[in-house]
Amino acid sequence: MPDWREIVRDRLTPLRVGEKRQEDIVAELAGHLDELYEDMVRQGRSEVEAVRFASSSVADWAELRREIQLAANEGVIMNHRVKALWLPGVWTSALSMLLLRLFQIPWAPAPYVFWLRNGMALVIYWRWLLCLPLIGALGAYLSRRAGGKLLDRVLAASLHILGLTCVLVLGFCIGLVLDFRVPLSLRLVGIAVYLLGWGITPCFLLLLGALPFLRGDAAESGQVAASQ
Amino acid sequence: MRDTVIRIGPQIKRGSAELAILSVLAEGPLHGYQIAKSIERQTRGLLRFNLASLYPLLYRMEKRGWVKGTWEDPPGGRRRRYYRLAPAGKRRLVPLREEWAQFFQALNRLAGVTHA
Numbered sequence: 001m002p003d004w005r006e007i008v009r010d011r012l013t014p015l016r017v018g019e020k021r022q023e024d025i026v027a028e029l030a031g032h033l034d035e036l037y038e039d040m041v042r043q044g045r046s047e048v049e050a051v052r053f054a055s056s057s058v059a060d061w062a063e064l065r066r067e068i069q070l071a072a073n074e075g076v077i078m079n080h081r082v083k084a085l086w087l088p089g090v091w092t093s094a095l096s097m098l099l100l101r102l103f104q105i106p107w108a109p110a111p112y113v114f115w116l117r118n119g120m121a122l123v124i125y126w127r128w129l130l131c132l133p134l135i136g137a138l139g140a141y142l143s144r145r146a147g148g149k150l151l152d153r154v155l156a157a158s159l160h161i162l163g164l165t166c167v168l169v170l171g172f173c174i175g176l177v178l179d180f181r182v183p184l185s186l187r188l189v190g191i192a193v194y195l196l197g198w199g200i201t202p203c204f205l206l207l208l209g210a211l212p213f214l215r216g217d218a219a220e221s222g223q224v225a226a227s228q
Numbered sequence: 229m230r231d232t233v234i235r236i237g238p239q240i241k242r243g244s245a246e247l248a249i250l251s252v253l254a255e256g257p258l259h260g261y262q263i264a265k266s267i268e269r270q271t272r273g274l275l276r277f278n279l280a281s282l283y284p285l286l287y288r289m290e291k292r293g294w295v296k297g298t299w300e301d302p303p304g305g306r307r308r309r310y311y312r313l314a315p316a317g318k319r320r321l322v323p324l325r326e327e328w329a330q331f332f333q334a335l336n337r338l339a340g341v342t343h344a
Contacts, residue, residue, distance in 0.1 A: 024299075025283075028260060028309045032279050035261040057278040067284035074291045 001037065002051055004030035011061040017072040025068060033057070084148030089159035092139035092206075096160055099135075100128050120190055122197045132202055133209030140210035150214060157210035158203050165199035245285055246294075247328055248275055250313065250321045253295060259308040260286060286311060294320050 008030045015022045033054045040050035058064055102108065103125045112124040136157040143156035155162070172191045175182075252258060252266045263286070264277040289295045294317035297309045313321070 024309070025287075027307075029279060029283060031259075031306065031308055032261050032264075032283075034306075036279075058280045060280075064280045064284070067280070068287060071284040071288035071291065074288055 001034075001047070004033040004037070004054075007055075008033065011058075012065050012068075015065060015072070016069050021072065025072075080147065081152075083146035084143050084152040085156055085159075088139045088142035088146070088148070088156035091142060092135050092157065093160035093163075095138070096128075096132070096135050099131050100125060103128050116189070116193060120186075120193065122193050124197060129202065129205055132205035136206030136209035137213060138209075139206070140213035144213050153210060153214055154207065157213075158206045161199060161202045161206060165195065165203070168194055168199060242285070243324070244275075244328070245277070245281070246289065247321075247324050248277075249285065249289065250294065250317055250324065253311055253313040253317070254321060257310045257312040259310050263311065289317070292316070 005026060009026050012026065012029065013022060015025060017025065036057060037050045037054040040053050041047060045053065103111070109127065112126055114122045114124065116122060139157035139159070140153040143153040148156060168191065172187065175187065176184075248267045248271075249263060252263055252270065255266075258266060260279075260282055264282050268276050286295065286297070290297055290311075293314055295311045296314045297311045299307060300310050301307045
C-alpha cells in the first residue's frame with residue numbers, strides 16, 4: 001500500500017494555512033485516499049488498479065491546493081485586507097483631510113502662496129505638511145499592528161495622497177481632451193507644480209513618517225493573519 | 229444522437245453540493261469518505277463527490293460555521309475527522325431546502341410548458 005500521507009504532502013504542500021492546519025489537511029486527505037484504496041481492493045480490484053483509481057480522484061493537485069487555500073482562508077483574506085489596508089488608510093485620510101480643513105478656515109494662519117507664471121498659484125498649507133509625517137506614521141503603525149505587509153503599510157500611510165494624485169492626473173488628461181484653449185506647455189507646468197505640491201511632497205512626508213514602521217515582522221505577522 | 233450538455237453555473241453547483249452535504253450530516257456525524265459514499269448511495273450514484281470536489285467545500289462550510297470537524301480516535305480504529313452539523317448549518321439547511329424545492333418546482337413548470 002502506498003504511503004498516501006507522503007504522496008499528499010508531496011503534491012499538496014506548502015499550503016498557506018498554518019503548519020498545524022496543513023498537517024491536519026494532509027492527514028485527512030491521505031485518510032480519504034486510503035479508504036478509497038481499501039474499498040477498491042475489497043471490491044476485488046488489483047492493488048495497482050486500486051492505487052490508480054485512488055490517485056485519479058485528484059486530477060490537478062495545484063488546483064486543489066488553490067481551492068483549499070481559498071476555502072481555508074475565506075473571510076480571513078478580506079478581513080485581513082480591511083484591517084491591514086483599508087481601515088488604516090481611511091483613518092489617516094480622514095485625519096489628514098480634517099487637519100487640512102482646519103487650516104483652511106478663515107481665522108487659521110494664512111498658507112504660503114507661490115505665484116507662478118501666467119497667474120498660476122500654488123497654495124502651500126505648510127502646517128498641514130508638517131503634520132503629514134505623523135499621519136503617515138499612524139497609518140503604517142495601524143497597518144503593521146493588523147499584520148500588514150510592506151505594501152499594505154506604504155499604501156495605508158499614503159492612500160489619500162495617492163488617490164488625490166490619481167484625480168489630478170485624471171483631471172489633467174480630461175482637460176487635454178476637452179479644453180484646447182490653454183497651451184500644452186502651460187498645462188504641463190501646471191500639472192508638474194501641482195503634482196509636486198499636492199502629490200510628491202505630501203507623499204514623501206507621509207512615507208518619511210511611516211519609515212520606522214515599514215521594517216519589522218512583516219512575514220511573520222502575515223503568516224499569523226493567514227493562519228487565523 | 230447528439231449528446232446533451234447541461235451547463236449549470238457554479239452558484240447552482242455549489243448550492244446543490246452544500247445542500248447534499250448538509251442533508252447527509254443532518255442524519256448524524258460522518259467523516260469525509262462517509263459523506264461522499266452516503267451522498268452517492270442516497271442519490272443512487274447520480275451525485276458523486278471525489279476528494280478534489282469534497283474537501284474544499286467542507287473546509288469552506290466549516291469556515292462559515294455550518295459544520296464542525298473534530299478528530300476522533302476510536303479504539304482499534306483509524307483516526308478520522310468527523311463532521312457534524314453546527315447550529316448555523318441547521319439554520320442554513322431549512323431555507324436551502326425550500327429554495328431548491330422552489331427551484332425544482334419552477335423547472336418542472338417550465339418543462340411542462342415546453343412539452344405541452
